[in-house]
Amino acid sequence: MVRSRIVAMTGLVACLIAAPVPVLTEQQSTQGPPVPFEDRGACPFEGCVYREWTAKAAIRVRTERRIDAAVTYELRPGEKVTAVTGIVVTLKAGLVQFREPRILSSSCGETRIEPGQTLYLLTYQGEGFTKAWFNGRLCEDMDTVEFYNGVCDIRPSRCAGKIIEPSKTEWWVQVRNGVGIVGWTHEPEKFDGKNAIGGDAASALSSRSEGLPDR
Secondary structure, three states, rough: OHHHHHHHHHHHHOOOOOOOOOOOOOHHHHOOOOEEEEEEEEOOOOOOOOOOOEOOOOOOEEEOOOOOOOOEEOOOOOOOOOOEEEEEEEEEEEEEEEEEEOEEEEEEEEEEEEOOEEEEEEEEEEEEEEEEEEOOOOEEEEEOOOOOOOOHHHOOHHHHHEEEEEEEEEEEEEEOOOOEEEEEEEOOHHOOOOOOOOOOOHHHHHHHHHOOOOO
């Protein structure tokens, strides 16, 4: 009885050793960026600047960068604060795929992207450039011209890439009121004074929430 058990155990071990180990293909093993991705100091639209901002509505300012954090004070419409800095948090990266091979320039150098590979979108940097993730690397100043510009809207066939899924982000801003109390808000759309070059900052923020660069 004991001998039969030993033989059975030996056979089981032999089967486990001989069993093939699954090997991931390069495409399967390529993963997207770690999320949430926190981009500290980012100001996520063209012309965005941290400086004196004016509240357009009642805004709750919290002690920490959490929506359930305690409220340290509430701003009234017309009240001014100093926007000290901000953090753009990418909760879900945007996805871009290409129907034709393309070479995109960025801080990673000349990057060749083949059909079937995925470019992950992170924080938009303005002027047609974005932070992106490709082949396990963070690339800054990635040119978006091949997948998002005015031509893509009118004639999609002219663009080699397509945004197949927008990113999901939230923007937290650290503000200081007139008596020096510092706190955090995730409602930057309720402020005026964010855009140094004019234009509709509200529209820019809307495009950011959709994971698309503004033009």
